[in-house]
Amino acid sequence: MRRVARGVVDFVVGDDIWIAVAVLALLAATAVLVRIGGEAWWLLPAGVPAALWISLVRARRQARGSRRLS
Amino acid sequence: MTGNLLVFLGAALASAVEMVETLTIVLALGVTRGWRAPLQGAVAALAVLVVVVAALGPALEAVPIDLLRLVVGSLLLVFGLQWLRKAILRASGFKALHDEEAAFAAEVAAARAAGGTSDGVDHYALVISFKSTLLEGMEVAFIVITLGANQGATGIAAAGAVTALVVVVIVGALVRHPLSRVPENTLKFAVGVMLTSFGTFWAGEGVGIDWPGAEVALAVLIVLTVAWSLLFTKLLGRQPIAVAA
Numbered sequence: 001m002r003r004v005a006r007g008v009v010d011f012v013v014g015d016d017i018w019i020a021v022a023v024l025a026l027l028a029a030t031a032v033l034v035r036i037g038g039e040a041w042w043l044l045p046a047g048v049p050a051a052l053w054i055s056l057v058r059a060r061r062q063a064r065g066s067r068r069l070s
Numbered sequence: 071m072t073g074n075l076l077v078f079l080g081a082a083l084a085s086a087v088e089m090v091e092t093l094t095i096v097l098a099l100g101v102t103r104g105w106r107a108p109l110q111g112a113v114a115a116l117a118v119l120v121v122v123v124a125a126l127g128p129a130l131e132a133v134p135i136d137l138l139r140l141v142v143g144s145l146l147l148v149f150g151l152q153w154l155r156k157a158i159l160r161a162s163g164f165k166a167l168h169d170e171e172a173a174f175a176a177e178v179a180a181a182r183a184a185g186g187t188s189d190g191v192d193h194y195a196l197v198i199s200f201k202s203t204l205l206e207g208m209e210v211a212f213i214v215i216t217l218g219a220n221q222g223a224t225g226i227a228a229a230g231a232v233t234a235l236v237v238v239v240i241v242g243a244l245v246r247h248p249l250s251r252v253p254e255n256t257l258k259f260a261v262g263v264m265l266t267s268f269g270t271f272w273a274g275e276g277v278g279i280d281w282p283g284a285e286v287a288l289a290v291l292i293v294l295t296v297a298w299s300l301l302f303t304k305l306l307g308r309q310p311i312a313v314a315a
Contacts, residue, residue: 011208012145014152023148027140027277034278041279044270045291049298052151056158056306063164 018058022051073285074226076292077217080264081230084213087257088206089238094170094248095202098177099195101246103184107192111199116235119207126215127224140276142216143269149212150265154299157259162307167255170248213265220272263299267291 013020026047033040092112099108130138159165184194214231218224241249271288274281281287 011212012148014149014155016152016155019151019155020148023144023151023273027144027273030274030279031277040277041274041281041287044274044279045294048147048151048266048270049295049302052155052158053302055151055155056302059155059159060164060306 016055016058018055019051022047022054026051073221073288074223076264076268076288077221077223077227078230080217080261080268081210081214081227082234083257083264084261085210085231085234086238086252087254087261088210089235090170090249090252090254091168091173092203092206093238093242094174095177096199097242097246097248098174099181099199102178102181103192103195107195108199111196111201112203115200115203115207118204119211122208122211123214123224123228127218127228130215130219131222131224133219136276138276139220139272142220143271143273143276145212145269146216146220146265147269147273150262150267150269152262153258154262154266154295157255157262158299158303158306160255161259161303164306170252170254174248213261217265217268220268259299263292263295267295270295 026044029047030040030043033043096108096112130142156165160167181195181198210231214227215224218227221227238249267288270291271281283290
């Protein structure tokens with residue numbers, strides 16, 4: 001059962017858990033903005049690419065690090 | 071109408087990417103160990119996937135639409151960003167491109183090294199074919215179910231996936247060689263863009279956003295996602311380093 005749960009998490013989360021965490025945080029922030037009556041539509045289109053860019057920069061750093069080690 | 075067309079295209083492109091990878095494994099098993107067991111394994115896995123989609127698709131359509139959009143939109147957004155991340159890293163040289171020829175050669179070597187049949191059934195070919203078809207197909211099933219359920223068009227999404235499957239199988243049967251000329255990374259990029267755009271749109275609606283322009287916002291999101299994805303590929307690719315996938 002634990003292996004199945006881990007498999008499902010790996011399947012959805014993929015190579016970088018940061019993306020899933022960032023998406024959840026963005027959705028939570030958007031929901032809060034909606035509840036307090038603010039303009040919220042811009043947050044996801046702005047935050048989603050920012051989250052991916054951070055993940056890409058982290059991957060680039062890791063690739064360079066592994067090249068230095070090898 | 072446009073939404074259904076995008077659902078069809080998204081499911082078809084995702085299915086094409088995954089089926090090309092599965093075809094490589096089934097072909098390698100077939101040419102080295104005979105066709106019966108690999109084909110049986112692949113057909114059995116496809117039957118399981120059809121049951122999964124047929125059971126879960128309509129069931130999801132019965133879930134309240136706001137909850138469905140929030141949950142499924144979030145999953146699609148995370149999934150789409152993972153596809154985009156991989157495609158951008160490959161396009162910019164930070165991750166090796168998937169090489170169907172190399173994958174085919176590796177599968178042929180493994181199939182030759184594996185033991186023979188003991189009781190007339192090629193368990194190795196059967197299990198490898200079943201497992202690879204099921205694992206690759208599960209991603210497609212996930213996309214078909216989520217795209218389809220949210221749009222109320224599971225049948226259309228399934229039709230897109232089946233169309234791509236039929237095309238890949240026919241071409242594979244004709245050439246009997248890995249489809250290495252298929253621009254797999256470009257297809258992955260396109261699927262990533264569509265899943266990310268749909269995911270942003272639906273998850274946003276799920277948390278209560280009223281998108282400016284309503285459905286037009288989805289088209290704008292697709293254009294924006296293409297633009298920033300290409301920009302990221304360019305920015306990241308300035309100092310590429312090829313590393314193994």
